[in-house]
Amino acid sequence: MLSRSNITTVKYTLAAIMMIGVSAPSFAASPMLEVTPKQEKLCAKADKRYQELFPDAKDLDGVVTVKLYKYNYCPRNVTVKVGTTVRWVNVDKRTSHSVWLKEAGEAESERFFPDEMWSFKFLATGDYPYLCGPHWESDDMTGFVRVVD
Numbered sequence: 301m302l303s304r305s306n307i308t309t310v311k312y313t314l315a316a317i318m319m320i321g322v323s324a325p326s327f328a329a330s331p332m333l334e335v336t337p338k339q340e341k342l343c344a345k346a347d348k349r350y351q352e353l354f355p356d357a358k359d360l361d362g363v364v365t366v367k368l369y370k371y372n373y374c375p376r377n378v379t380v381k382v383g384t385t386v387r388w389v390n391v392d393k394r395t396s397h398s399v400w401l402k403e404a405g406e407a408e409s410e411r412f413f414p415d416e417m418w419s420f421k422f423l424a425t426g427d428y429p430y431l432c433g434p435h436w437e438s439d440d441m442t443g444f445v446r447v448v449d
């Protein structure tokens with residue numbers, strides 16, 4: 301996670317670049333994760349599976365759902381308002397996963413199995429990269445939550 305002082309440095313650097321008339325990069329500092337076309341397809345399937353598994357699921361105020369499917373978090377990047385609960389739902393067929401907000405200093409979640417879920421309420425703004433304990437190294441199973449005011 302960027303520290304406050306790093307963020308300030310980035311802002312001043314961007315301001316300096318703009319003052320000398322060079323166009324600023326398109327938020328090059330953004331640490332949001334790349335989403336490949338393959339991941340987009342997998343996430344479309346994950347959405348379908350979620351609807352099949354939980355046909356009665358309702359969109360709840362203050363809750364954002366991320367699905368876990370074939371070593372991916374879907375969507376991989378989410379931006380939420382402070383106070384939002386993110387609910388990670390495993391829609392895989394047999395693999396268990398976890399959510400580890402490691403850079404925020406949180407403990408890794410329990411491994412949760414198909415049809416199970418795990419939630420975390422974000423009480424402070426900031427960037428929260430996270431990973432799946434068993435699969436981040438082998439499958440780059442990582443995700444990102446940006447919490448804004």
Ligand SMILES: [Cu+2]
Pocket residue numbers: 371396397398432433434435436441
């Ligand atoms: Cu995993």
